[in-house]
Amino acid sequence: MDSYKLLVNLPDTVVFLSPDLKVLEATDDYLKTTMQTREGLIGKDFLEMFPDNPTEQESKNMLLLRESLLRAIQTKKPDYLPTIRYDIPIPASRGGGFEKRYWEAVHKPVLGDDGNVLYVIQKTSDVTQREVAKRAAELEESKYKFMMNALPQLIYTAAPDGKATFYNQRWYDYTGTSAETLEQHSWQESIHLEDLLRVEQIVEKAMQEGTEFQAEVRIKDKNGRYRWFLSRSIPMRDKHGNILLWIGSAVDIDATRQLVLELEQSHGQMVELSEQVQQAYAKAEAERKVLERLVMKAPVFFCILHGPEHRYRLLNEKYQQLMPNKELIGKTVAEALPEVAEQGFVKVLDEVYTTGKDFVAEGIPVMVDRYNTGKPEQMHLTFIYQAIYDENQKVTGIMVCGYDLAERSSTKNEE
Incomplete structure (x- = not known):
């Protein structure tokens, strides 16, 4: 039986080390996973072959790897390394640099008859796809x-x-x-x-x-x-x-309920104002529909702008209704709404994106070419710009949420 051939063909990512952490042998799967060759790896210092990625702080875990190996040698017991990011160097023949990887590992010492450590076996599992x-x-x-x-x-x-x-x-x-x-x-x-x-x-x-x-x-x-x-x-x-x-x-709907109580106290006005009460309830029901189809059915206009160029990534029906003849998704605010950019709102977006501070506007006039005719019309809007952060607390976009005062005034006049 060819024990060596059996060893290197084990269907697993395993490397065999000496007590001083020199590479003795590795399975073919290990070489393939780490982008190494047997000739380039055998006899080399294990940690020198897999250094920290100097450009990624999250990947600088060589110290954790060393400590786990040394614990296995000192305690003469298997030591388990939980999931860590440990980027793998890319050979120069493939362009160089580092490839983002996540790993789990176990380090098991192999003892001789005298109880001393002869070898250390590292079995790793590449869990990059799962972690990403x-x-x-x-x-x-x-x-x-x-x-x-x-x-x-x-x-x-x-x-x-x-x-x-x-x-x-x-x-x-x-x-x-x-x-x-x-x-x-x-x-x-x-x-x-x-x-x-x-x-x-x-x-x-x-x-x-x-x-x-x-x-x-x-x-x-x-x-x-x-x-x-x-x-x-x-x-x-x-x-x-x-x-x-x-x-x-x-x-x-507390204000609406208070209105109902006032109407009940004034029987003479009950008939005249009953329609107003119904409309007030209908308005509350319309606001309630913010949950309808989650955010897309919100009773306020809402959109997500992505990146420093403020490109439309998501908008709801209310937002599109402000500009029914405009194609917005995929375009920047400056491209889709040049008349808005001319009024300084892109600079405000830049400020929110740079500082992360909210911008709140209440009932301000905005000239908008709603129907793409080249003739902007004045709207009075209340809205907020809020920065959107990623998991590293870096601003990646801006959320816009607000409403048209004219639409609300119209509803009140009807009431």
Whole structure:
């Protein structure tokens, strides 16, 4: 039996080292994975062959690798190295530099009859694909949470059994609670006692039937005061119809409820103002639809601008309605809206992108060529520019969220 041939053809990434960390042998899979040749690796100092990537701080983990190897030698027991980033040098024949990699490893000492360490076996697992996918998923989750926290409504999600799994920052800011508090106590503690039984019955019925539910309820704020909210939750299902989670929103309708009370106190005006009340409720319902189709159905205009050039990556229907004849996705603000750039708003975007500081505009006039006719018209808008950060706290884009004052004034006039 050719033991050597069996050794190097093991279907695994394994390298064999001497106690002074010189490379004695390696499997073919190890050589292929690390882009090394047997001639170039055997007899060399192991750590010198795999130095730190000098340009990437996250990859500078040679010290961790050395410590793990030495622990295995000193303790004469296997030592496990958890997932770390350790970039691999690319041979000059392939262009040089380093290739981004993530690894898990175990270092096992081989003892002689006298109990001393003869060899150290390193078995590695290249988990780069898994870790890159994991970090991409974490980035997407952070974007989702950022968007949910930026919305003006109280947003929440729940598991299929009704147990809450997420509250946005607006919820915490309004109620004055924390994630830890909500884990120990239930959402019911924020509900007015006079509303609690009714709401619980509505929720229970909806969960049993798997249907959306809606309820008007008083929710306590951080100062102990109650305000009326229109709460609605809809089930999200998989392709088989199974409920994956419940997505809910709560829209503040306290002003509307106060209007109802005033109308009830003035019977003479009840008939005349009844239509106004209905329209006020309809408006609250329209605002509630911010959860409809998640962000894309928001009752405010909303878009995401990517990069320092402020290129449109995402926008909702409300935003497109401001400029129905304009093609925006993929273009920069300066390209799509030159008239806006001329008014200095691109410079404001540059400032937000550079500093990360919010910019809030309330009811300011903006000239917009809405119908792409070359004739801009004046609009009065309230909006906010907020910087979007990546996992390294680097600004990657800007979120724009706001509303058209003329549209709201029109609604009020109709009322």
